[in-house]
Amino acid sequence: MLLGISLVLIAFNLRPVFSSASALLPEIRTQLGLDALGAGLLTTLPVVCLGAFSPLAPKLAQRIGTEGTLLAVTLLLALGTALRGISSIWLLFLGTAIAGACIAVGNVLLPGLVKRDFPDRTALLTGLYTMALCGGAAGAAGLTLPIEHALGGSLGLALSAWALPAILAAVIWMPQVFRSRSQPRQSHPRVRGLWRDRLAWRVTLFMGLQSALAYCVFGWLVPILRERGLNGVAAGGIVSASVMVQAAACLVVPHIAVRGRDQRVINVVLCLFSVVALLGLLFAPLSTVWLWAVLQGIGQGGLIAAAMTVIVLRSPDPLVASHLSGMAQCVGYLLASIGPLFVGLIRDWSGSFAACGLLFVALGAGAAWNGWQAGRSVHVGVRAEAADVK
Template sequence: MTASEIAVPSPPEAKTSTSARIILGASLVLIALNLRPLFSSASALLPEIQAQLALSSFAASLLTTLPVVCLGLFSPFAARFAGRIGSERTMLVVLVLLAIGTSLRGLSSIFMLFVGTALAGACIAIGNVLLPALVKRDFPHRTALMTGLYTMALCAGAASAAGLTLPLERAFGGSMNAALAIWALPAAVVALIWLPQVILTRGQTVRTRFTVSGLWRDRLAWNVTLFMGFQSALAYCVFGWLVPILRERGLDGVTAGAAVSVSVMVQAASCLVVPHLAIKGRNQSALNVALCVIAVGALLGLLFAPLWTVWFWAVLQGIGQGGLIAAAMTVIVLRSRDSHVASHLSGMAQCVGYLLAASGPLLVGFIHSWTGSFAGSAVLFAVLGSIAAVNGWLAGRPHYVGAISRQADAVS
């Protein structure tokens, strides 16, 4: 049994006006926009980072893996922090520290590069967990729309960083540090935009202790978790290594970054469509498997197909991977009876799932270091996709996880 304090709005009328809901929804989307540039901005400049800081292939693998590990390690703390200080305040702290951590990467120091990456990764972990719970709590009748919008924003943030980081580096006169640190600015701006939500909910939040039991023993919860983990492993292979893969195949840095940016932008469009398809169907099993096949098949095309077809495979990979991200987020909500179970299932899926996902980019780096080529990664992609497909099929069944949430004592 696990227990946590979940911040719930005391007067439900506080957020019922149309304008207030639109502002809240837009703010959540803007927050999501800032939860992925950390990954793809470093990927776009990975050869430059290795050259300027004398990073080995092993150290580069650790750099691409570190934020994913942080997603797993820190996601369990999200519900605890939200219970202590409220979801809105927790999100504000996340945004401020995310801006600080991202800016630290702009210092000419290997140590600060890793510290900043870890701090930002921890903040993203907590933000990742809070978003589905806030959607379940504040938009119970607009779940598909809001899930699609914020997962689309996640992809759009990654695409922006993948496509713009290298041109920014050149615009800053070849300053790798400035190109990495500039991504702190949007997070700081969104923190200011989110601040009114904190002010408006001050004194309107009652902290109530809820116990959520049976989650970690539930088979369906583990299917959801493994689906999240192994599709995420594929996603972070793309975020961390697709630009270097395409550059090694012969594309120049700007073109490789543009191809990845196009792929991730297509992910954004796919994220908007898939939740609606998922909810309309009797279950999501076939959809989850189909998306796994598309995502892996396109990755193999990017590895081996002629370079003149790279744009086709980039678009196809975006359709599959973006759909998988949205499907994984959607099943967390659909398999939960209420927002309290959703919060804990989200924490479980992202804690265990992202620790599993960290193996993806790390193994790609090991394979490249061992073989001198990215070709061997094809086997890894196929294995990750197969495991994701099996658990996606099982997670798509129309049942709730067996966890039960109960209200205990109110916290004064």
């Protein structure tokens, strides 16, 4: 139970970096003199880090242990988040990069831990930790602006406040580190053939394209709604509620996915929900905004959970799950970084967010096609070669 709670708490801290900056993006641009390109880079940088640093996760886990690696990245995540609170553009970007690198490693290791420690409760634990991912994003989207107001308009304190949950998660995780040190180290076979496997690439592209949609939401939905006429608190509240619906969908979708013969249909339906809802948030009357926010939460939250579930289900064992997770998140998040970057560039070039609808349709169509292929009930084709522990 303690292990499960600890995993959920770590997962909670892997998204506030994205949505806390989004909630305060107009204030960040005003106080720090950030232009449109800089704002786009700020929302894109952590996603790029997710892809760039994901390959390090299995290597770090083999060298210092999965538990020790998660403790280190949680503490560094707190440091990076705290650095964002200092009134400096350079430290804002540096702290964001540090936090993004730590989140990358945590993202990769969690599916492998679920496969290793909860083999009979994969759907439940996948649902819980993906729900926590959404909960962290929702909390940061909805609470960051009220926190800033409560702290007398302090932009720095509002951003750095999200270091506190990371410190708490690190403290609660420490017993798992001590427990792991008492266990004998085991050899870790090398996984061969994964990067040449067609199914592994379908899983990777599904992860990347649905993530591109997700980070468009985390990075730009609050500014989109504010531009349409909502005030900052209302826009943040709507996005927070939408992400909380994502959390509920995260808990339900893995159970549906594992009970079906395969995951093809559910992957495509969730892509459709997400794209239609984003178009509604862009163009439909504001009187219907809550309808689209709920539908978007169902679609996007379900996609996050479905992508994580597919990684686990397409893997024959925990070792392959860890490596497939690393591949999917390395390439997938580098691909996903185009989403928030292009939204910022389109907004800068066209003067509005309307043209972003075409981007959302293209990303959703790509995610649906690869989700159909990744949903087939087969395992990736890999082989393991023994490697001795040194």
